[in-house]
Every structure is written in C-alpha cells, then in structure tokens.
Amino acid sequence: MFKTFQIGGIHPPENKITSTSSIKRLTVPKTVYVPIAQHIGIPSEIIVAVKDKVTIGQVIAKSGGYVSSNIHSPVAGVVTKLDKFIDTSGYKKQCIVIRTDEKDPSNFNEQEYLLKTSIELSPKEILQRITDFGIVGLGGATFPSHVKLNVREGTTLDCLLINGVECEPYLTADHRLMLEKSEEIIVGIKIVMRALNISKAIIGIENNKKDAIDLFKNLTKNESTIQVGTLQVKYPQGGEKQLVKALLNRDVPINGLPLDVGVIVHNVGTIFAIYEAIQHNKPLTERVVTVTGKNLKNASNFWVKIGTPINNLIDAVGGLPEGTRKIVNGGPMMGKAIKNTDVPVTKGTSGILVISENEASRGKSENCIRCGECVFVCPMGLEPYLLMNLVEKNFIDRASSEDINTCIECGSCSYVCPSHRPLLDFIRFGKNSEKKLQTVKN
Amino acid sequence: MSSQSIIISASPHIHSDRTSKKLMYDVIIALVPAFLVSLYVFGISAFFVTAIAVISCIIFEYLIQTFLLKTTVTIGDGSALLTGILLAFNLPSNLPIWMIIVGSLVAIGVAKMSFGGLGFNIFNPALVGRVFLLISFPVQMTMWPNPVENSIKIADAVTGATPLGIIKEGLMFGETMTEITSKLPSYFDMFFGLIGGSVGEMSAFALLLGGIYLLVRRVISWHIPISMLGSIALITGIFWLVSPEQYANPLIHILTGGALLGAFFMATDLVTSPMTKKGMIVFAIGIGIITAVIRLFGAYPEGVSFAILIMNAFVPLINSNFKPKRFGAKIKSKIL
Numbered sequence: 001m002f003k004t005f006q007i008g009g010i011h012p013p014e015n016k017i018t019s020t021s022s023i024k025r026l027t028v029p030k031t032v033y034v035p036i037a038q039h040i041g042i043p044s045e046i047i048v049a050v051k052d053k054v055t056i057g058q059v060i061a062k063s064g065g066y067v068s069s070n071i072h073s074p075v076a077g078v079v080t081k082l083d084k085f086i087d088t089s090g091y092k093k094q095c096i097v098i099r100t101d102e103k104d105p106s107n108f109n110e111q112e113y114l115l116k117t118s119i120e121l122s123p124k125e126i127l128q129r130i131t132d133f134g135i136v137g138l139g140g141a142t143f144p145s146h147v148k149l150n151v152r153e154g155t156t157l158d159c160l161l162i163n164g165v166e167c168e169p170y171l172t173a174d175h176r177l178m179l180e181k182s183e184e185i186i187v188g189i190k191i192v193m194r195a196l197n198i199s200k201a202i203i204g205i206e207n208n209k210k211d212a213i214d215l216f217k218n219l220t221k222n223e224s225t226i227q228v229g230t231l232q233v234k235y236p237q238g239g240e241k242q243l244v245k246a247l248l249n250r251d252v253p254i255n256g257l258p259l260d261v262g263v264i265v266h267n268v269g270t271i272f273a274i275y276e277a278i279q280h281n282k283p284l285t286e287r288v289v290t291v292t293g294k295n296l297k298n299a300s301n302f303w304v305k306i307g308t309p310i311n312n313l314i315d316a317v318g319g320l321p322e323g324t325r326k327i328v329n330g331g332p333m334m335g336k337a338i339k340n341t342d343v344p345v346t347k348g349t350s351g352i353l354v355i356s357e358n359e360a361s362r363g364k365s366e367n368c369i370r371c372g373e374c375v376f377v378c379p380m381g382l383e384p385y386l387l388m389n390l391v392e393k394n395f396i397d398r399a400s401s402e403d404i405n406t407c408i409e410c411g412s413c414s415y416v417c418p419s420h421r422p423l424l425d426f427i428r429f430g431k432n433s434e435k436k437l438q439t440v441k442n
Numbered sequence: 443m444s445s446q447s448i449i450i451s452a453s454p455h456i457h458s459d460r461t462s463k464k465l466m467y468d469v470i471i472a473l474v475p476a477f478l479v480s481l482y483v484f485g486i487s488a489f490f491v492t493a494i495a496v497i498s499c500i501i502f503e504y505l506i507q508t509f510l511l512k513t514t515v516t517i518g519d520g521s522a523l524l525t526g527i528l529l530a531f532n533l534p535s536n537l538p539i540w541m542i543i544v545g546s547l548v549a550i551g552v553a554k555m556s557f558g559g560l561g562f563n564i565f566n567p568a569l570v571g572r573v574f575l576l577i578s579f580p581v582q583m584t585m586w587p588n589p590v591e592n593s594i595k596i597a598d599a600v601t602g603a604t605p606l607g608i609i610k611e612g613l614m615f616g617e618t619m620t621e622i623t624s625k626l627p628s629y630f631d632m633f634f635g636l637i638g639g640s641v642g643e644m645s646a647f648a649l650l651l652g653g654i655y656l657l658v659r660r661v662i663s664w665h666i667p668i669s670m671l672g673s674i675a676l677i678t679g680i681f682w683l684v685s686p687e688q689y690a691n692p693l694i695h696i697l698t699g700g701a702l703l704g705a706f707f708m709a710t711d712l713v714t715s716p717m718t719k720k721g722m723i724v725f726a727i728g729i730g731i732i733t734a735v736i737r738l739f740g741a742y743p744e745g746v747s748f749a750i751l752i753m754n755a756f757v758p759l760i761n762s763n764f765k766p767k768r769f770g771a772k773i774k775s776k777i778l
Contacts (some may be wrong), residue, residue, distance in 0.1 A: 362457065420457065
C-alpha cells in the first residue's frame with residue numbers, strides 16, 4: 001500500500017489526456033495583458049507609464065507590501081495602455097497592456113539554458129532574489145514564496161515537501177515539468193534547502209505518474225537528503241495539510257500552517273521557477289499551462305508568457321470544439337469557470353479545461369437523503385450537509401462553531417452528493433458571511 | 443462560438459455518476475433474491491402482497507403530493523417503490539388486501555409525507571406501516587402460512603408460527619430448549635428460508651446475497667449490519683451460554699425473525715440512520731441491545747422493528763454527539 005491521508009478523499013476519473021504531450025512553446029502573443037493582482041495579498045504598484053519601452057524581465061509593477069510580489073514584463077515591447085480589463089476572476093482588474101516588439105530578437109529567443117548545478121548564492125541572497133523575482137506558489141494558490149520561506153528565527157523546521165501530486169483530474173502541467181526538467185528541479189530543491197538550512201526533502205508524487213516516480217528515484221539514488229514519496233492516487237492529496245499527513249503522518253493543527261509541524265511545502269512548478277531565478281537570473285514571466293478537454297483536437301501542455309490571452313491557447317489546440325459549454329481556468333475540481341476567452345493567463349493558471357454540453361450542466365438539486373457521503377469524503381472532517389443547512393437558514397454563528405472556516409473548498413462533497421446539492425456553494429457563501437460578521441464584530 | 447452559449451458556475455465542474463435514484467434502484471436490485479425465494483416458498487400470494495403494497499405506496503405518494511401538498515410529484519425517484527417493497531417484505535403473505543393498503547397509507551402518509559417527504563422523515567416509513575398493522579391487527583399479522591406446501595394454494599392455507607414464535611410459546615409453557623428444538627425447522631431450512639415468516643424476511647441466504655451486493659456497490663457500509671448482528675449475537679450468546687435450556691442459541695436469533703432483513707435493509711436506510719461511521723456503530727449496537735432484550739424478555743417473539751424505530755428517534759442526538767474528528771483538532775495552533 002502506498003502512503004495517503006486518512007480522513008475522507010475521493011477518486012474522480014483521472015482523464016490525464018495530455019500526460020504524454022511534451023511541453024510546447026506557445027507563439028509569443030502580439031499583445032499581453034498583465035494584471036497587477038496575480039497573487040494572494042496586496043496588488044502590486046505599477047511603475048511604468050504608457051509609451052514606456054520595456055524589456056523582458058523588467059519590473060513593471062513593484063510589490064505593494066510584505067504579502068505581495070513584483071511583476072515583470074513577459075515580453076519586450078511598448079506599454080500601450082494602463083486600464084481595467086476582465087481577468088480570470090470575472091471582475092475588471094487593473095492591467096498593464098504591452099505590445100510586443102516584433103523586431104526585438106529577445107522575444108523569440110527559444111534557446112534552452114544548460115543545467116547549472118553549483119549554487120553560488122548565500123541563503124540570504126537566495127531569499128532576496130526570490131523576493132525580487134516575483135516568485136509565487138504556482139500550484140494555484142499563488143501565495144508569494146518569499147513570505148513562506150521567510151521563517152522566523154527559532155522556528156523548528158526539519159523537512160521540505162515538494163508537491164508533485166497534481167491530484168486535479170485532467171491537469172498534467174506539473175507531471176510534464178517533472179519529466180522534462182527533473183534535474184533542474186533537484187537543483188531547485190537544493191537551493192531551497194540551502195536557503196532554509198534544512199537537510200531533508202521529500203518529493204510527493206502520486207502513483208499514476210510512475211514515469212516521474214522512477215525518474216526521480218533514479219536521480220536521487222545518491223542523494224542522502226532527498227527522497228521520493230510514492231502516494232496512492234486520491235483527491236485532494238495536493239492540499240498542503242493532506243500532503244503533510246500523507247508523507248510525514250503529521251497533523252497540521254486546525255487553523256494552523258505546515259510550519260507549525262516543522263514543514264514547508266512547495267509545488268514543483270515553484271521549485272523550477274526558483275531554479276531559473278537563482279541559476280539563470282530569470283524572473284517569473286512564464287509558466288506551464290495544460291490546455292485540455294475531451295473534445296479538443298490537439299490538447300497539450302504549453303510554456304506560456306504571463307498575460308497571454310487564453311484565446312491564443314485555445315487557437316493553439318485547434319479552436320473551441322462544437323458544443324463547448326464551459327471553459328475552466330484550472331482543474332475541474334477547484335478551477336474557476338470563465339465567461340470569455342479574452343482574459344489573460346496569470347501566474348496561477350495551471351490549466352485551461354474545455355467542457356462539453358453533457359458534462360457542463362449540474363444535476364437538479366433534490367432533497368438531502370442523509371446518506372452521509374459528504375461527511376465521509378470531507379478531508380477536513382467537516383459535515384457539509386450540516387453546514388449547508390445552517391448557512392441556508394443564516395445561522396452563521398453556528399456554522400462558524402462547526403468550523404466552516406477550515407473548509408479547503410476542494411469540492412469533494414458537491415462531487416459525491418447523490419442529490420446534486422450545491423454544498424460547496426453554500427459553504428463558500430457561509431465563509432464569506434462569517435468573514436463579514438467578524439469584521440463587523442471587531 | 444458566441445460567448446452566449448458559455449455558462450459559468452462555481453467549482454467543482456464534474457460530478458460523480460451516483461444519484462439518489464441509482465441508490466434506490468440498487469437497494470431494489472439487492473432485494474430481488476429474497477423476493478424470488480418468497481415466490482418459491484409462498485407462491486403467487488407473495489407477489490400479490492408486494493404488488494399491492496408497491497402500487498398503493500406510489501399512488502398515495504402521488505395523491506398526497508398532487509392534492510394535499512401541491513408540490514412536484516417525485517414518485518419517479520424510486521423511494522416510494524422501495525418503501526412499498528420493504529413494507530410488503532415485513533408482512534405475512536396471506537394478509538387481507540385492505541390491511542396492506544392501510545399499512546401503505548400509514549407508511550407513506552404518516553411516516554413520510556407528513557414529515558416533509560423524502561429525506562425529512564425521522565422514522566423508517568416501511569417499519570412504521572408494519573408496526574401500525576402489528577399493533578392494530580395482531581392476529582392477522584402473526585399468522586404466517588406454512589412454507590412450500592402452501593405455495594400453490596392462495597386461500598385456506600395452513601398457517602403456523604415463525605421459529606422465534608415457536609420458541610417464545612414453548613418457553614412460556616415451561617418447555618426446555620431441547621424439547622422446543624425438535625419442533626423447529628432445521629438450520630438448512632432456516633438458512634435458505636424454507637420457514638414461516640413475513641414475505642421477505644425468511645431467507646438468510648438471499649438476504650446475505652443482497653447485503654453483499656449493497657456492500658460491494660457501496661450503497662451501505664459494514665458498520666450498521668456488523669455492529670447490529672454482532673451485538674444481537676453477543677447478548678443472546680451470553681444468555682445461551684449461561685442457561686442453554688432457557689434461551690435459544692445466537693445462530694437462531696441471527697437467522698430468523700427479520701434480523702438480517704433489518705440489519706442490511708431497514709436499519710441501513712440512508713435517511714433514518716446516522717451521518718457518521720461512529721454514530722452508525724452506536725446506533726446499530728443500540729438496535730442490537732433492544733432487539734435482544736425484547737426477544738429474551740419481552741412479550742413479542744421478535745423485536746427488530748421496534749428496536750430500529752426506537753433507535754431512529756435517537757439519530758438526531760447521535761448525529762450531534764458523534765461528530766467526525768476535525769482535521770488537526772487535537773493540537774492547538776501556535777498562531778492563534
């Protein structure tokens with residue numbers, strides 16, 4: 001038996017259609033739309049003006065506070081507009097629009113870097129570079145990495161976990177990255193270990209990615225400090241708390257962080273971005289995006305410049321197929337449905353999923369038959385049926401005392417409900433109302 | 443592609459293919475072996491009882507939803523059909539038709555619809571119907587046609603008691619278990635269901651087959667059936683070991699009197715059982731204890747229906763006292 005977490009969990013059909021498609025480089029778009037709020041925390045502050053010439057990797061918006069991040073120009077070109085555009089959240093957000101300079105050769109430089117294994121920077125310099133180079137968590141939450149890595153003096157920290165789980169169905173961006181940039185990722189892990197001064201790292205990979213497991217086992221054969229943890233396939237194992245439980249059997253306390261049990265978790269994508277920043281002086285301006293869907297002609301994985309309109313990605317896989325009903329930014333379990341395809345790829349876009357008519361619509365919500373399935377699958381040990389009832393009746397205080405806030409919004413409850421009840425929708429609503437209530441109380 | 447046809451909704455964007463309807467039909471499929479056995483044992487009358495109960499349950503649900511509650515009719519969800527089958531399985535096959543109809547009315551009208559319909563009832567509807575009939579018409583409800591020999595006769599069938607009835611009666615007249623055992627059917631007959639009893643409760647073999655199907659299809663989990671049968675066996679076993687001449691052995695208690703029907707199909711009813719595994723175990727042990735107490739010391743020879751209904755009443759209390767363990771709840775966070 002492989003390791004896994006104990007409470008709850010589901011196993012939806014994996015549908016990893018693109019797991020054998022190597023990552024292609026997407027053509028550089030004519031125009032990029034770079035939102036200034038791509039990460040969790042305070043939006044960045046724009047430091048360029050219309051008509052400014054920018055080069056690749058130049059800072060165009062600087063960090064707006066501690067929990068914030070720099071944003072760099074993904075292309076060389078001219079700033080044409082600073083205005084609000086709809087982004088993946090569906091709201092209008094401030095964006096920096098840059099027209100790509102078609103004559104600038106740096107835009108089309110597809111030369112791959114050679115692997116560089118010797119780490120020259122000191123721990124302090126590493127942290128500074130991660131801060132400056134706009135690295136955020138690429139697993140989807142986009143939490144600024146330097147905040148995570150800035151561990152207070154005196155905190156016991158003994159293990160770095162690398163999240164290569166990719167438990168979302170359909171998505172294969174992390175899987176492909178692990179296969180194609182394995183040695184770079186190992187160096188990236190060493191960089192983070194050096195920065196944090198810890199001597200143990202475990203790469204967690206689910207058993208449906210056997211090739212990646214074998215590859216990393218082979219690469220870490222002679223490494224005494226880096227191990228590979230093979231995990232049973234189970235959603236939501238990529239959740240930080242679930243991963244810590246699965247690999248180390250430690251319980252992250254309620255409302256706590258992995259740091260409370262001496263662990264830091266980083267996604268493989270983030271580790272690769274850190275590698276590029278430290279070894280090749282490259283800020284975070286592109287990422288891997290899986291563009292997938294059962295009816296797509298050429299579903300695949302792409303290296304995409306941040307700010308590229310999703311339209312370009314869809315064109316690259318042969319256009320939207322007939323009968324498309326939903327387009328999701330992210331995976332099918334936690335991704336956000338988007339209304340139009342003009343919105344740009346951001347640092348948090350791990351995939352674009354195109355869903356057809358028969359899969360898109362939800363079943364009609366019926367009476368709860370009290371089967372308890374939502375309780376059995378909840379990875380946080382909550383009672384979704386109860387939370388939904390309480391929120392429906394507006395008993396926010398009681399929902400709060402039933403720990404509604406610890407919900408990680410993985411969607412397992414809504415996924416299994418045989419009566420198609422919108423459990424997670426009500427829980428989200430309840431969490432927001434609870435937050436407002438707390439603000440009023442304070 | 444115009445943006446008009448693109449819909450948005452909150453995650454998750456995929457759904458498992460389990461539906462309430464499929465769960466109901468899975469339970470119905472699991473009841474087929476028991477039904478076939480009862481057709482063999484009681485003949486066509488078993489079919490009539492089941493058909494009448496099913497049809498009247500569906501009709502009552504339709505009438506109540508259309509004319510009284512004026513809500514959407516949901517007879518297609520399979521729940522009324524299932525209630526009808528389970529009610530019939532708890533009735534003797536020679537029960538007068540009008541009594542079956544009254545039982546159905548109580549099951550659907552009183553136990554289910556008056557609470558708000560599917561999902562809101564506290565008590566198992568089929569059992570409420572059955573217990574109502576048992577209390578109102580004790581004579582007709584405890585006269586079971588003898589097996590097999592009656593299968594072609596519909597009227598004037600020879601009637602007799604169930605194994606547990608024989609035991610209870612014998613013990614009341616001061617007979618010892620050795621004397622009573624000679625009057626009981628063989629274990630083979632008890633296991634395959636060639637004994638007197640309600641339509642669907644006699645064949646341990648067929649019910650186990652259905653139970654295993656439900657476990658494999660993950661409609662039910664092992665917690666309720668195992669805890670319930672285990673506690674019945676444990677308690678009756680202790681008494682049997684202490685005084686084997688006064689008490690029947692646990693095997694008889696498990697094989698007869700609807701213990702298996704109750705454990706796999708009635709106590710596991712999704713609506714009226716607890717929401718957590720811990721709660722299910724508590725609930726099932728409660729049923730086991732009450733069943734054993736009624737059978738060993740009560741006036742009725744069997745007590746599964748009463749035990750389940752009594753424990754149904756405790757389900758809300760069990761739900762609020764046996765909650766799942768929250769992730770990371772034991773340790774206090776350093777941050778807060």
